[in-house]
Amino acid sequence: MHVTSSLSAAVCLGLALSAAPARAQTVPTQTLVPASSEVVFVAKQLGVPIQGRFQRFAVRSQFDPKAPERSQVAIDIELGSASMNPDADAELPKPEWFHAAKFPKATFQSSGIRATGPGRFEATGQLNIKGQVRPVVVPVQISQAQGLSTASGQFKLKRLDFKVGDGDWRDTSIVADEVEVRFKLALRNMPPL
Numbered sequence: 001m002h003v004t005s006s007l008s009a010a011v012c013l014g015l016a017l018s019a020a021p022a023r024a025q026t027v028p029t030q031t032l033v034p035a036s037s038e039v040v041f042v043a044k045q046l047g048v049p050i051q052g053r054f055q056r057f058a059v060r061s062q063f064d065p066k067a068p069e070r071s072q073v074a075i076d077i078e079l080g081s082a083s084m085n086p087d088a089d090a091e092l093p094k095p096e097w098f099h100a101a102k103f104p105k106a107t108f109q110s111s112g113i114r115a116t117g118p119g120r121f122e123a124t125g126q127l128n129i130k131g132q133v134r135p136v137v138v139p140v141q142i143s144q145a146q147g148l149s150t151a152s153g154q155f156k157l158k159r160l161d162f163k164v165g166d167g168d169w170r171d172t173s174i175v176a177d178e179v180e181v182r183f184k185l186a187l188r189n190m191p192p193l
Contacts (some may be wrong), residue, residue: 006079027070027191030061036186039146041079043159044176052084052092059185065193066144068121075116077106079129096166103130106137119193129162142193149190154182 039054056078063071066150069154081098084094093100110125125134140153159165165175 027062027064027067027072028191030059030187031118032059032061032191033186033188036148036150037183038182039075040182041082042180043106044178046174047081047176050088051172052082052088054078055081055083055127056083059187060191061185061187063113063187064191065119065121066191067113071110071113073108073113073123073125075108079104079106092189096169097164099130106130107191110134124158127157127162131162132162134161142190144190144193147188149187150184151187152182152184156180 021023037059038055039057040051041053042049042051044050054077058076058077060074061072063073063159068177078100079098080093081091082098082100084092092098095102098106106129106142107135108125108127110123112124114122114124116122116139121140121142123138123140126133127138134157136157137154138154138155140151143150143152156178159175160170160172160177
């Protein structure tokens with residue numbers, strides 16, 4: 001009888017353990033390498049492409065290429081760090097453009113990430129610029145070399161959706177509504193593709 005009770009207890013313990021939910025694996029947190037990263041924007045003024053960049057931005061990334069559905073990414077861009085040329089640099093922080101005093105940061109927060117091919121992903125989320133929040137889908141390609149993972153991509157947005165270029169600058173014959181955003185983010189501590 002003692003053997004039967006021990007056997008019954010072992011079977012019950014085994015069943016209980018197999019029915020218990022598996023402990024969720026944590027997704028590692030990545031660290032941005034600012035010197036190897038960039039966020040660039042390209043607009044057209046009078047039909048001529050002009051490029052600018054943001055000098056300061058931060059990334060919060062918990063990304064596992066093998067489990068993108070469990071991953072999340074957030075980016076904060078300091079709008080006052082926008083730089084194009086000396087004339088534009090003086091104008092961009094003003095209320096008509098980024099209104100950096102009132103809205104110091106633009107943010108992107110992912111709500112879902114999915115694989116679209118080898119090393120290719122699509123991040124869906126909310127982009128907030130000047131208090132205007134819009135859904136965006138951002139295609140991302142990841143490459144890995146020498147301990148670094150580089151996430152790069154580009155997407156287009158309509159600046160007037162975010163009230164960038166207000167007042168007289170709403171005239172899209174002077175500055176086009178469509179702006180292309182390009183990024184290259186060098187990250188440490190990403191699991192292998």
